[in-house]
Each structure stands twice: as structure tokens, then as C-alpha cells.
Amino acid sequence: MANSFTRMISGRNTALMMAVGASTLASGYLISDNTSAAERMRTYPPSADYPDLRKHNNCMAAALTPAIYARLRDRATAHNWTLDQCIQTGVDNPGHPFIKTVGMVAGDEESYEVFAEIFDPVIKDRHNGYDPRTMKHPTDLDSSKITSGFFDERYVLSSRVRTGRSIRGLSLPPACTRSERREVERVVVTALSGLKGDLAGRYYSLGDMSQREQQQLIDEHFLFDKPVSPLLTAAGMARDWPDARGIWHNNDKNFLIWINEEDHTRIISMEKGGNMKRVFERFCKGLKQVEHLIQERGWEFMWNERLGYILTCPSNLGTGLRAGVHIRLPFLSKDPRFGKVLENLRLQKRGTGGVDTAATGDTFDISNLDRLGKSEVELVQLVIDGVNYLIECEKRLERGQDIKIPAPIPQFRK
Amino acid sequence: MESRPRPMGAQTVRYKAAPPAVCAAGELSGRRCGVWVCTVGKIGIFVSSPDNGSNRTQQGAAMPFGNTHNQMKMNYSSDQEYPDLSKHNNHMAKILTPAMYERLRSKQTPSGFTLDDVIQTGVDNPGHPFIMTVGCVAGDEETYEVFKELLDPVIEDRHGGYKPADKHKTDLNPDNLKGGDDLDPNYVLSSRVRTGRSIRGFCLPPHCSRGERRMVEKLSNEALDSLTGDLKGKYYALKNMTDAEQQQLIDDHFLFDKPVSPLLLASGMARDWPDARGIWHNDNKTFLVWVNEEDHLRVISMQKGGNMKEVFNRFCTGLTKIESLFKEKGHEFMWNEHLGYVLTCPSNLGTGLRAGVHMKLPNMSKHAKFEEVLKRLRLQKRGTGGVDTAAVGGVFDISNADRLGFSEVELVQMVVDGVKLLTEMEKRLEKGQSIDDLMPAQK
Numbered sequence: 001m002a003n004s005f006t007r008m009i010s011g012r013n014t015a016l017m018m019a020v021g022a023s024t025l026a027s028g029y030l031i032s033d034n035t036s037a038a039e040r041m042r043t044y045p046p047s048a049d050y051p052d053l054r055k056h057n058n059c060m061a062a063a064l065t066p067a068i069y070a071r072l073r074d075r076a077t078a079h080n081w082t083l084d085q086c087i088q089t090g091v092d093n094p095g096h097p098f099i100k101t102v103g104m105v106a107g108d109e110e111s112y113e114v115f116a117e118i119f120d121p122v123i124k125d126r127h128n129g130y131d132p133r134t135m136k137h138p139t140d141l142d143s144s145k146i147t148s149g150f151f152d153e154r155y156v157l158s159s160r161v162r163t164g165r166s167i168r169g170l171s172l173p174p175a176c177t178r179s180e181r182r183e184v185e186r187v188v189v190t191a192l193s194g195l196k197g198d199l200a201g202r203y204y205s206l207g208d209m210s211q212r213e214q215q216q217l218i219d220e221h222f223l224f225d226k227p228v229s230p231l232l233t234a235a236g237m238a239r240d241w242p243d244a245r246g247i248w249h250n251n252d253k254n255f256l257i258w259i260n261e262e263d264h265t266r267i268i269s270m271e272k273g274g275n276m277k278r279v280f281e282r283f284c285k286g287l288k289q290v291e292h293l294i295q296e297r298g299w300e301f302m303w304n305e306r307l308g309y310i311l312t313c314p315s316n317l318g319t320g321l322r323a324g325v326h327i328r329l330p331f332l333s334k335d336p337r338f339g340k341v342l343e344n345l346r347l348q349k350r351g352t353g354g355v356d357t358a359a360t361g362d363t364f365d366i367s368n369l370d371r372l373g374k375s376e377v378e379l380v381q382l383v384i385d386g387v388n389y390l391i392e393c394e395k396r397l398e399r400g401q402d403i404k405i406p407a408p409i410p411q412f413r414k
Numbered sequence: 415m416e417s418r419p420r421p422m423g424a425q426t427v428r429y430k431a432a433p434p435a436v437c438a439a440g441e442l443s444g445r446r447c448g449v450w451v452c453t454v455g456k457i458g459i460f461v462s463s464p465d466n467g468s469n470r471t472q473q474g475a476a477m478p479f480g481n482t483h484n485q486m487k488m489n490y491s492s493d494q495e496y497p498d499l500s501k502h503n504n505h506m507a508k509i510l511t512p513a514m515y516e517r518l519r520s521k522q523t524p525s526g527f528t529l530d531d532v533i534q535t536g537v538d539n540p541g542h543p544f545i546m547t548v549g550c551v552a553g554d555e556e557t558y559e560v561f562k563e564l565l566d567p568v569i570e571d572r573h574g575g576y577k578p579a580d581k582h583k584t585d586l587n588p589d590n591l592k593g594g595d596d597l598d599p600n601y602v603l604s605s606r607v608r609t610g611r612s613i614r615g616f617c618l619p620p621h622c623s624r625g626e627r628r629m630v631e632k633l634s635n636e637a638l639d640s641l642t643g644d645l646k647g648k649y650y651a652l653k654n655m656t657d658a659e660q661q662q663l664i665d666d667h668f669l670f671d672k673p674v675s676p677l678l679l680a681s682g683m684a685r686d687w688p689d690a691r692g693i694w695h696n697d698n699k700t701f702l703v704w705v706n707e708e709d710h711l712r713v714i715s716m717q718k719g720g721n722m723k724e725v726f727n728r729f730c731t732g733l734t735k736i737e738s739l740f741k742e743k744g745h746e747f748m749w750n751e752h753l754g755y756v757l758t759c760p761s762n763l764g765t766g767l768r769a770g771v772h773m774k775l776p777n778m779s780k781h782a783k784f785e786e787v788l789k790r791l792r793l794q795k796r797g798t799g800g801v802d803t804a805a806v807g808g809v810f811d812i813s814n815a816d817r818l819g820f821s822e823v824e825l826v827q828m829v830v831d832g833v834k835l836l837t838e839m840e841k842r843l844e845k846g847q848s849i850d851d852l853m854p855a856q857k
Binding site (some may be wrong): 040043045047049050051052079080084088090092177178179180182183207233234238239240241243358 | 491496
């Protein structure tokens, strides 16, 4: 059964790769012209279905004009995923006056092609002017290029690098059927069981976990739970929870993989202290080994030259990488220039609970803002240089000296 | 299937297992299409296309949204797709077997609603050890036909043994109600009757497009605007409401908000909130219609005090008037002889009617036989916040437990008679007397 399935998937891979590469296939599929659908389309022209986005503040709402909607509404990808499904989360979640969310998701690799007319401007908006039509994204997982990757541990409490990977040929979490999701779990868990040495570990399925295992994973800050954010639930990612969801980690507890949460896989390398170089080394080594193990069985990750690694949310395209530290900055965080310093260094602060949490005390989660247009090595180096600069500022303020706002790192526009 | 005038925008309703209209070759300009029937009686449509890829058609589904994956899922075996229901406790999980899943999974209604769409809410919400939820919803009127094999036993289970061949009686003649104008206001604080209605030809809240939902709102507005006399009123669209209007509606206990219950959210009813949702009420504030909340329309008649007869009168008059206003424009409510009024949740089929009172039962509620009495009277208790709330200060919401298999008049009669008895019992217990001789027989 596995062999014939692999052949079927390989066939689909070929079709997808051709679809992705060749511009003539980018128009996707039109809705069937059987009587019901044709009549419904006559009764409801696209203008009748165009969402009311007047109170909305997200990237999708800023880019989706009635004309674009009209052109794309009746199309579908090979997996039958439609525009309305891509944008549902953005329609249901108008956003916040201060936070600009993306407002749309992909249901499969092909979504980014078939609905390019809306995805491309959204990507450009979110990724600071990166134009998928003309630019190429560099991938670089050679950790030997990293310099100065050891932080002063009087300030840096922990270091972490995460990314996501999707399995080519299978639909993404908003769209996947139960069997596709189970297939992702099977493919990834099989591959992970081939990891050896310091990467050897085991899998904990969310549905089958014992109370003790669950408590252990919570204590280690490894456990993820059913999403409650309406941004995620409106996109359909939480369907059939907890079927085919789980957590894998190595015995050393510094390499961790989430399966079927927001993406097919989220890969995390982390440890206490400030050895970011080692964290990134393990990250790259683990990623390469996992990729090799799935390739042995005829699978591969979703990736292309324009968009890098393909993930569910457009905000995670490219590297999908967030490299960060938990760091204590009691003086700098109270300086009014803190925000500007971070902005120019292309860094962002979050509370230590992750996105949307507030900082407790003086400890912050500091990580890269960008994901697309710069390689993994570039982004991690940017974080290392930036964090080292923040530590310098902190030390100067401790000594009563003044700090300088650094020159802004160049972007694709402005 | 008897022919009825086709409302604008409705597709032909098909109740037999005949395949939907096979597209004539001419309409498709060069695309071939065929119908295949599997050996076990499954029917599907496969549309093939020329290989240049630029104008290929989506297979099967008619709606440009929703769970349109059916044909692709057929690449996987039924076992691979079957949901894990081992920890589930709802009607759907009790009834759905792997064999049934296999037989039904290739089907879809003409608007593209699939088995997985029907059951998604039940898969996502395993239920509670004590409360038995339904675990499935309809996306359109045809759902109850196409997925009969699952929904008939669910209906039978939920509605006290109602069989697939049973007929449901509709009776909205308020003159047939005996009494009910004299429930003791010392105990009965308020009286209320609610039901739901769906407009034939439009998909239901889990599956409707924005265009359809807006059309339901528009048609409802036109009908409600034509009401006169004590039914004359005004519509408040959720998305255009001023702060003052919103506060007023909250104070009147009229305002509904975006559903937060995962049971509802998982079915897709809250999509595009608050687009095309709103509240209409008459100037007297005794007749209220919710548009596009859990159903196309929820119709509510209510007032303070114990004059259930007046509440029911207004309910019937209002509903009948609204129905005739719709018919004038060529629309009708979803209804059939077997299921009565068709609504989104199978629990609301038949009458969709919940008639109830808020009443003070501080003594009765502490009595050991309270639950037994309610059961025999075919009544249920809730807190005054509605379903899933607790009673406050000895005040309970007492209403009919049944929806299907009894007419509207019969259900309201049960409530009227039952409330009278409960009042008697409460009075006895107040005086320290026994209620044993008042114990009713099982209705």
C-alpha cells in the first residue's frame, strides 16, 4: 500500500512541480459548469459575495479589491481549495487598530500560484516590499558561517530557533482531510525514528498521551494545545483535534518537533543559556537529516525559488525562521529609545509567553522580524549581532553612559 | 416529490437517488462529462477536461467555499478517513459506523454539502459525559435526504423514537389551545414561545455563501417591513447598529452576539460575522425575529406575566402573516410532511418550538421528585440565562422537552397544563402539605 501511495504522490508531485513552474498552468481550475453551480453563479455574481471589509485592518483586506475577487472567486486548486476558503480567517477577524494581521492562509502549495493575484500583494505588504514576481529567496543552512554566536549569560537566559516545514503533495492544515493529516504524521514520525545520536528521541501523540506524560511536557514548556485564537480556528486548522497531532523530542530535550499544529511540522532547537551558535548548528543538522530521511521514502518539503519554504501563513514564507533569546534588559527596556533601537536592528520584542503575551518584569523575548528575502544564516547572524548590540547598550546604561540608536538595516523598500 | 413554485435562486430539489442533471455537451463547450455509478449504488459526477490545464473544472462541488474536497478524499480509503470517535459521546458518534461512513462519504447534496461537513461539529466536540449533544448539522434542505441513513437514526434517537415513516402534524391555530391565559403571575414571571424558520432554496447557516445570507436578510426585511398593527416594527442590522441602539437591545434582552459555543463555531455558522445578521422587533417589544443567527429566522413572542395564550396568539398570527408575505414574493419555508419545519440542527426539527415560562419554584425545586415530575410532564428546566445556565434565586426556565412528533398547539398545551400543576405543587409545599396525590402520569 505504501508503495502505490508513494507512486501516486510522486505523480502528483510531478504535476504540482509542473504547475508551479509553468505559467500556463497558473490559472488553476474553474468551478464545475453543472447546472446547479452555473445557476448559482448567475444568481450570485461575485459582487453579491464580495465580503464587507470596511471595518477591517489586515493585509488581505487592504489588497482584495472587488475586481480581484471577481476574477478569482470561481477558481479552485487541484485539491479543490477556493479563494473564499483562503480569506475566511481575514473576513472573520477584522483585526486590531494597532496590529496588522495577514488575514489569509494557503490550503495547499498551489494556492500561492492559483491565487497569486491576491497573495503576491499581501506578501509584498507583509514582507517589506519583497516582490515574489521578480525576486528570489536565498536558502542557506550552513551554520559554520555564523560568527560571535555566544551571548553574555548574565543577560541571555535562553536561545531558540524555530521554523516550519510542509510535506509536498499533502494539503496544509486549513484544508487537509483526516487521512492527509494522518499521512503527514506517519511520514514525519517514521523519518524521526531514523534520527540517531544526540538527535535520537521519541514521539508523543496528543490523543494517546498519559496524564504523567502530559504534565511532563507542560513542565518542560513543550506541550502545545488546541488553538483558541480565532485567527487560527476561523481558518479551520483545529478540525478533528487532537487526531494526528503530536510532539516529538530528542532525549536531550533540545530538539523538538510539533506535528500538525499550525503547519505540517514546526521544528525547534533550544537550550538554556547563550550558545546560539550551537542551537543553530543542531537546528541545521536536524533539519538536513529529517529532509534526507523523508527523501529516502520519496517525499520532500514544499519549496520554490520565489517563496522559499511554503507554509500555511504567508507571514512564515521564506525561511519560516524565528531565532530569538529570552533576555534581561532592565535599563534598556525603560529607555524611550528601546523601540527604535529594535526597529532599526530588524528585531521584535514579545513577552516570554510568545506572541501576544506581555513581558514579565524586565525579561523579553527578542527575535527577528523578517522571514522572507534573507537566508537563515543571514537572519540568525542579524539576531546575534542585534542582541550583542542590545547587551552593549544595557552595559553602557548600567555604567551611566549614553547609547546610540544604530543605523537602520536596509530593507526592500523605503 | 410534488411540484412547488420554484423560488428565485433555488436549485431543483431532488429527493430520489437519480443523478443531478447531467450537463449537456453543448453547455460545456468541449468538456466531456459522464456519470458513473459504483457497484454499491454510490453516484458521483466526474468531469474530465482537455489536457491544456487552463480551463479545468472543479470536480463535483457547486459552492465556491466550504469543505469541497470530496472527490480528492476518494483517493484515500474509507478507513483512512474515518474519524476517531472513541472518546465521543454524541448522537452522531453513537450512530456512525465505518461501514455507514463508507457508503455515505462519496455523496453530496446539489449545493456540495458532504458527510464530513455534516459531522464536523460532532467530531470536533466529543461531548460531555452527562449531556448528549446531536453532533451533526444540515447545510441545506437536501441534507436530510441525501444523508438519511445517518440522520434518520439520529432523529429517532433524539426525538423519542420518531420513525422514518412517521408524519409530523403542524397546528398553528391558537384557538385550539385550551386556557393558558391565567397562569398565576405570583409564580410565573414571564412567558415566551420561540421557533425557527428556513427559507426554501437557500443553504443553511453552516454552508451558505455571503450572497445567499444577504439575500435571506433582504427577503426577511421586505416581509417584516410589511407587518402592520401591533406587529409593526423595525430592523437593526448588527453591523450598522449605533451604540445607543445596541445598549437598548441589550437592556431589552433582545441582542444576540456572535456565538462562542464551540458546538456552533465548528459547524461554520459564525462565518463572516456580523455580515447580514440582525434583529427585528415590533414597537411593542413583544415580537422579535433574529435573522441569520443559528437559523435563517428565529421567531420569538414574549411578554411579562402568565398570559401564555396571548403570547401564543401573537406567535401564530405573526408567523402566519410572515409566511404569507414570503409566499407573495414566491418564497416559502422549508417544510415537509415527515420532518415538519426544517432547521439547521436536527434537534429543532418538527415544530422547532420551545414554549416556556420563567417561574418561581423555590420549594418545588428542592423536592426529591422535581426531576421526575418534569419528566412525566415532558418538560425541561434551564437557568434563566437559557440553555447551559444555572437557575438563580429559585427562578427556573420551564419549557417543553419535545420538538418533533407533536404539533405546536399540543406542545404549548403541555407547557400550560404542566405549569399549572407545578404552581399547585409549589403552593402545597409552601403550606407544608404533601404533593403525592398530585403526581401526574407519564404523558
